[in-house]
Amino acid sequence: MSTLTFARSKIVGIECPDENTFLAHGILDDYIYALELDVEVKLPDFELSSVQGRWKRYTTPECPKAIAKLQNAVGLRIPEKDFARKIRRVVGKEGCTHFANLLLECCDGIMQAAAYGGWKDLEEKKAAPEKEGYLKRKFESVPGLEDSCMVYARMGK
Amino acid sequence: MVLSYTRNKYATITDLEDGSLLVRATLEDSFFACTVEIEVKVPDLEITSIWGEIKRAFNEECQEAIPLLQEAAGLRIGSGINKTISDLVGGSEGCPKLADLILECIDEVVLRFTLPTIKETQSIDEQERIKGTREMLRQNPGLLGSCIAFAEDSPLLKGLELEK
């Protein structure tokens, strides 16, 4: 039986303390690096209002300096054009590519929570509407959802 | 506070007997569960086969995206592959979740081959660690400017002559 030669895990948990705020907590752990992020995003613009990070394992004495560069992401808005490219530059290239990776994972999780989070509550109350109608309403409030994939692009037409 | 959404993404690599790599990436979140597995031939890093399944999805139609995975078969992991995968498998005409898992597999391959070089720089003695890192940088000038540790004004680069 083969042994693993490399592995990476990423975990993201999203809380909604109020109707205008998402809090993401993310962890990345692989054979080389281990790091953690706390991200706050505010509606209606999905703007990053706070980004805090911590290292657990890194490779050079300069790596801890990347923590300060997380602040370059504050004020950016997830739905804006080239958001991922900007994060890879201002957090990644200017700081650390692994923090940029985890930050993008957290932001994607927040958009997923925005799209589908309400559905869980409706299901639990046994008040879930028909899915297509639910999604079409979400297309209006969650930027980018409508064109996000082949199924939704077709639904939106 | 109780979570409104959770995501767990993990990826692994094992070396097969013929020297190829078997790479598996799985996403399990509150609404979706999917896995992509690729086989990569070494040393050319060609994706020789790809398989995937969607076990849970918000919409049943998501299963229509599975055949898209075959767009990645035959591609070589190298410069430009991220954009190629995003264009062929992701976007508004594809499935970004599956595309993302393929990219996760690709990241794994790159990190797996990066690991031996990183190991060589690791030492209990800090001076030896710095020396190892500088040697890694000297041999891999592509690292220059790639992050804060390897920025042009980084103390790690002071006095270092890079390979042309």
Next chain:
Amino acid sequence: MIIDLHVHTKAFSSDSNLDPEEAIKEAKKVGLDGICFTEHNKVWEIEEIRRLSRKWGFLVANGVEVDTVEGHVLVFGLHRDFERIIHVQELREMADQAGGVMIVAHPFKSFRVFGVSDLSLSPEQASQRPIFKSVDALEGFSGKTAEKENILAQEVARILGMNMTGGSDAHSLEAIGKCVTIFENNIKDEAGLIQELKRGRFQAAYFRRQGG
């Protein structure tokens, strides 16, 4: 004539911080005779390129770096943008119709912390890549590739009997002229460049050294 065949500017390549006119000034300063703007998937208007050439009294030529499924390809003589990724064979058909020339860019550009050569990819194995059947030349001297990857590209060119070009793949001023293509004959314009590329009357080289 010494020409940098592969340069990106901020006019059309979002990952470049090179101003086009600053690029031309720098090319002249370091001793080049010409420069080619090969933006990512986008071409300049022909008249604008000619205007720059006239203004600076310097050969400025128009090409494009196209993302294909099989790799990046520099194309000269095909004046169109590319909105989506295509197969290299499809690009070949377009270039042939337009009388253009195709050069595979940095064919063995690898990763930051390891190269394909580190995987013991032999030149013979590397030369089997299908993309080489669809292009007219390969970039054997790339400014964005580690020297060992350039050496691999050069050995593949020798095995396949292919012509080699040189280009910096510059996205910043200090990279301009790092690698060049040296043409035997004088070239006045883009049509002349395509003619000389097709005739294979050139060789590639490192030119501007670090700090030069």
